[in-house]
Amino acid sequence: MRHWLPQPLMSCSLWLVWLLLAESLAPGHLLLGGLLALGLPLFTARFWPEMPRIRKPLLLLPYLAVLLWDITLANLIVARLILGPVRELRPSFIRLPLDLDSDLAIVVLTHTVSLTPGTVSTHLSPDRQFLLIHALDVENEAELIARIKQRYEHPLKEIFAC
Structure with missing residues (x-):
C-alpha cells in the first residue's frame, strides 16, 4: 500500500x-x-530526502485554528500600528532557541512565523539551534519568545513527535 x-x-x-x-x-x-x-x-x-512523519495529524486542526486566529489578530494590530497615531515602533531581531528536531517541523514553524503579520523568519542557524526573527514592534523580547514557543513550537513538537 x-x-x-x-x-x-x-x-x-x-x-x-x-x-x-x-x-x-x-x-x-x-x-x-x-x-x-x-x-x-x-x-x-x-x-523528498525523508518521508515526513506526522505522528498526530488530528492535532493539526487546533494548530491551524490558533494560527488563523493569530493571523487575523496580527493583521488588526499591524493595521493599527501603521494607520493609527504616529508613534515610535520598536523593531527588533530576536534569536528564538529551537527545540525541534524534524526539518519539516522547523519549516512549518518558520512559515508560521512569516505568515503572521508583524514577524518574519530571517535566518536559521547552520546547527538548527536558533531561528532569527524580525518583529515589527517588540515590547518584551522574552514574552514574544515564550509566546511563539507556547503557541507554535510546542504543538508542532507534539504533531511531529520531535
Whole structure:
C-alpha cells in the first residue's frame, strides 16, 4: 500500500484542495482530482530526502485554528500600528532557541512565523539551534519568545513527535 500511496495525508489534502478550487463535486472533478492526488506524490517521492512523519495529524486542526486566529489578530494590530497615531515602533531581531528536531517541523514553524503579520523568519542557524526573527514592534523580547514557543513550537513538537 505504501508503494502506491507514499503520502496518504498529502494525497487527501491535494484531492480536497482540488475539489475546493474547482467548487464542484461533479464526477469528472472527483476523478481528475483523485488521479492528481494519487499521481503527484508518486512522481515527487524521489525529491523528498525523508518521508515526513506526522505522528498526530488530528492535532493539526487546533494548530491551524490558533494560527488563523493569530493571523487575523496580527493583521488588526499591524493595521493599527501603521494607520493609527504616529508613534515610535520598536523593531527588533530576536534569536528564538529551537527545540525541534524534524526539518519539516522547523519549516512549518518558520512559515508560521512569516505568515503572521508583524514577524518574519530571517535566518536559521547552520546547527538548527536558533531561528532569527524580525518583529515589527517588540515590547518584551522574552514574552514574544515564550509566546511563539507556547503557541507554535510546542504543538508542532507534539504533531511531529520531535
